[in-house]
Amino acid sequence: MSEDLTLSIIKPNAVRNKKIGKIISIFEESNLKIKKAKLMTLNKSKAETFYKEHANKPFFDELVKFMTSGPIMVLVLEGTNAVEENRRLMGATNPAEAKNGTIRSLYADSMTENAVHGSDSQKSAHSEIAFFFNE
Ligand code: CMP
Numbered sequence: 538m539s540e541d542l543t544l545s546i547i548k549p550n551a552v553r554n555k556k557i558g559k560i561i562s563i564f565e566e567s568n569l570k571i572k573k574a575k576l577m578t579l580n581k582s583k584a585e586t587f588y589k590e591h592a593n594k595p596f597f598d599e600l601v602k603f604m605t606s607g608p609i610m611v612l613v614l615e616g617t618n619a620v621e622e623n624r625r626l627m628g629a630t631n632p633a634e635a636k637n638g639t640i641r642s643l644y645a646d647s648m649t650e651n652a653v654h655g656s657d658s659q660k661s662a663h664s665e666i667a668f669f670f671n672e
Pocket of ligand 1: 590596630649650651653654655
């Protein structure tokens with residue numbers, strides 16, 4: 538058990554659907570503290586770089602198109618086991634499998650437009666936070 542950091546992205550569908558406040562409320566009601574936040578729009582090159590590990594997947598082009606389709610909010614969250622806690626709050630990637638009450642069960646529109654992204658390990662949290670905030 539240790540205090541650590543994770544990166545969250547509120548994706549374009551959730552921003553378009555005016556769910557920023559609802560999603561931030563879920564974070565604030567959890568044990569995670571919001572350390573940083575910014576609203577921005579990804580360009581194609583930045584989205585492709587962020588998701589480069591998925592470059593060979595059949596859904597890659599659709600994912601990049603979606604992630605560049607409007608503003609996103611990126612947040613740094615801090616707390617005990619922040620990576621795992623954020624993933625628990627988000628629910629499964631596929632909203633059909635996300636548990637009731639999770640962010641994706643409430644606000645995802647599809648597998649691609651699944652409302653939020655969260656780092657999947659402390660190592661990726663470290664590089665994803667640097668990707669968005671060390672510029
Ligand atoms: P995210 O947590 O941001 O990480 C990769 C993203 O790719 C994922 O959320 C979804 O938005 C998307 N994704 C993953 N699997 C699929 C899939 N099978 N079909 C479409 N999009 C997917």
